[in-house]
Amino acid sequence: MHLALSDRTLSLSLNRYPQFANANLQAWDAADEYLLKQLLESELAFSKVAIINDSFGALTCALTQQFPQTSLFVETDNKTSQLGTIANLEANQLVQDNIEWLNSREDLPENIDLVLMKLPKNLNYFAHQLSRLSQVLKQETKVLIAAKAKNINKSVIELIKQQLGEASASLAWKKCRVITCVTDGTKRNAPNNTHWEIPEYQLQLNNFSNVFAANKLDIGARALLQFFPKGDFSNIVDLGCGNGVLGLRAAQIFPNANIHFVDDSEMAVASAQNNWQLNGFDLAKGHFHWDDCLTNLDSEVKPDLVICNPPFHQGEAITDHIAWQMFLDAKRKLVQGGVLHVVGNRHLGYHIKLKRLFGNCKTVGSNGKFVVLQSVKDA
Numbered sequence: 001m002h003l004a005l006s007d008r009t010l011s012l013s014l015n016r017y018p019q020f021a022n023a024n025l026q027a028w029d030a031a032d033e034y035l036l037k038q039l040l041e042s043e044l045a046f047s048k049v050a051i052i053n054d055s056f057g058a059l060t061c062a063l064t065q066q067f068p069q070t071s072l073f074v075e076t077d078n079k080t081s082q083l084g085t086i087a088n089l090e091a092n093q094l095v096q097d098n099i100e101w102l103n104s105r106e107d108l109p110e111n112i113d114l115v116l117m118k119l120p121k122n123l124n125y126f127a128h129q130l131s132r133l134s135q136v137l138k139q140e141t142k143v144l145i146a147a148k149a150k151n152i153n154k155s156v157i158e159l160i161k162q163q164l165g166e167a168s169a170s171l172a173w174k175k176c177r178v179i180t181c182v183t184d185g186t187k188r189n190a191p192n193n194t195h196w197e198i199p200e201y202q203l204q205l206n207n208f209s210n211v212f213a214a215n216k217l218d219i220g221a222r223a224l225l226q227f228f229p230k231g232d233f234s235n236i237v238d239l240g241c242g243n244g245v246l247g248l249r250a251a252q253i254f255p256n257a258n259i260h261f262v263d264d265s266e267m268a269v270a271s272a273q274n275n276w277q278l279n280g281f282d283l284a285k286g287h288f289h290w291d292d293c294l295t296n297l298d299s300e301v302k303p304d305l306v307i308c309n310p311p312f313h314q315g316e317a318i319t320d321h322i323a324w325q326m327f328l329d330a331k332r333k334l335v336q337g338g339v340l341h342v343v344g345n346r347h348l349g350y351h352i353k354l355k356r357l358f359g360n361c362k363t364v365g366s367n368g369k370f371v372v373l374q375s376v377k378d379a
């Protein structure tokens with residue numbers, strides 16, 4: 001990323017995370033550039049800055065490079081964003097001493113004097129983030145929110161006014177805008193978590209605001225539940241667990257098994273943990289991991305079943321590299337004879353990938369839209 005302004009130059013080499021995949025996709029966008037341009041051209045004074053929803057560290061690296069004395073509080077719900085930001089800081093030889101990392105549920109400090117934020121896709125999550133900011137920001141604090149112009153409409157501006165204070169959007173530049181909000185100092189309560197049930201499986205689900213399938217069962221997950229793995233399993237991983245619905249069902253069918261819930265979203269992992277308790281499962285048998293696929297899964301854990309409804313996008317980019325990473329990690333972690341059980345949209349062609357990786361893949365069920373596939377390690 002290169003920005004040449006009248007009295008400063010900003011130059012950074014940035015990669016997405018993981019780096020090897022999708023080398024053709026960029027690690028920053030024009031909204032990052034516009035936000036930084038506005039900040040660097042402004043007369044704003046600040047010493048404690050919160051950076052929220054930075055995809056792969058463009059904002060964090062730029063602030064660290066340009067204002068090395070400033071304290072940064074970097075909040076993200078995604079492990080991959082945090083790992084990507086750390087990798088980019090290291091690649092640009094930027095010191096991390098002034099950075100404090102926060103997930104999307106940890107309290108922000110009270111003395112922040114500027115907030116830089118990217119608008120997330122999920123507006124319920126955005127409302128939640130704004131209400132969290134309202135809890136700690138003093139009156140007259142500036143919050144700069146950048147996004148593609150097409151994603152900023154009246155209801156987004158109204159939401160910001162409702163949750164935080166007066167707000168107005170800049171002119172467009174490279175099809176992006178920056179909203180400036182000035183806080184009114186009033187504290188707002190966080191919106192409630194969503195709650196729904198699956199009566200046929202007697203499961204109750206609570207979702208924190210940034211969790212997949214906010215109000216109802218995903219249709220892919222429904223297909224996987226219909227064609228659930230059969231056998232005798234004792235160590236099960238729900239990979240990309242979301243609210244944990246697949247792992248909870250596994251706990252009903254295999255009550256003696258240990259179930260490991262893994263997700264890139266901290267809120268997803270927290271929801272799964274919450275739902276484990278809500279549905280009355282044995283606390284000792286549920287294990288919860290905020291991780292990028294199975295990167296950090298303890299080598300002591302030896303799964304004999306991995307169940308997975310993989311994502312097919314990363315942020316706004318449609319990509320199957322996460323699914324592929326999940327399949328690779330499952331193969332690496334499964335015990336000999338262990339099973340990977342996957343649901344996917346028919347047109348995604350997961351069976352080709354699974355056959356290539358495991359040397360076998362059978363269809364265990366299907367409907368008009370989805371296939372449920374199974375591969376066995378070294379079958």
Ligand SMILES: C[S@@+](CC[C@H](N)C(=O)[O-])C[C@H]1O[C@@H](n2cnc3c(N)ncnc32)[C@H](O)[C@@H]1O
Binds near residue numbers: 221243244265293309
């Ligand atoms: C299609 S959703 C499935 C959620 C849930 N299992 C269900 O069936 O309703 C995919 C999940 O994968 C998670 N995910 C995305 N990238 C990931 C990664 N690199 N590592 C772990 N989980 C990831 C997403 O946060 C999301 O919760």
